């Protein structure tokens with residue numbers, strides 16, 4: 001499976017340009033689209049699922065033009081929108097049964113098998129008779145992913161699925177997607193939460209202000225910040241000054257001051273030792289020191 005996006009632009013009616021010349025190649029596996037609020041992630045997801053038309057640019061799915069083959073490509077897709085709504089008065093299994101019929105599974109027996117498989121896969125079998133409206137936030141989100149993967153779609157698009165979930169539910173959700181990515185499918189996960197982009201994403205992109213500013217593997221992204229992450233000791237009285245000058249990631253209070261992890265291109269102005277960056281360090285480094293280069297003339 002592959003999706004090729006070329007020079008995609010989206011200008012809304014109010015003249016706001018939400019996507020600027022976006023080009024991306026996405027292959028089978030899990031693709032993490034990371035970006036702050038307002039970056040244009042939902043706009044891109046909606047264009048991919050054909051809910052929104054781009055102003056210009058092309059998208060090809062396995063070589064076939066998305067615009068010209070809307071119906072066929074749409075039939076290959078599952079989508080969990082950011083504002084996923086369901087019928088609160090349907091029981092969990094009834095809702096999935098309904099989703100299965102919408103996905104074109106006409107035989108009742110096949111639908112029952114599919115719904116049971118989905119309920120098991122997302123850990124909702126025990127609550128299958130509970131009204132969807134009475135599920136917990138995490139369970140609702142899992143119901144959302146279940147309806148997105150009904151009928152084994154080849155492309156699964158999930159838009160900000162973990163917002164508001166506790167860490168345990170976030171991990172659970174991520175594991176469901178990781179299991180799914182073992183098959184020959186493309187999973188596109190859009191998120192503003194760095195922790196959602198795990199090593200299970202074989203590819204990622206950073207979208208900021210409508211532009212793709214990085215694309216590669218999470219490891220390649222992390223490598224950009226090597227040598228830029230520091231651990232240092234800061235006296236209590238100097239802390240405010242350090243926070244003004246550098247993005248501070250963690251502070252641990254000690255007897256004589258704070259042990260601090262901060263991001264800086266060099267250890268200018270403080271004594272520190274370089275530490276191995278992680279994805280969160282890399283994201284902060286990128287947003288603070290690299291991303292503004294894209295808008296310079």
Ligand SMILES: Nc1ncnc2c1ncn2[C@@H]1O[C@H](COP(=O)(O)OP(=O)(O)OP(=O)(O)O)[C@@H](O)[C@H]1O
Nearest residue numbers: 012013014016018036037038039040041042043044
């Ligand atoms: N229908 C619309 N008309 C005009 N502007 C819009 C419309 N929809 C979105 N925008 C604007 O386009 C930009 C990108 O929005 P989008 O929802 O795609 O971002 P996002 O990365 O998904 O952010 P969030 O996580 O906050 O939803 C934002 O500045 C938003 O205000």
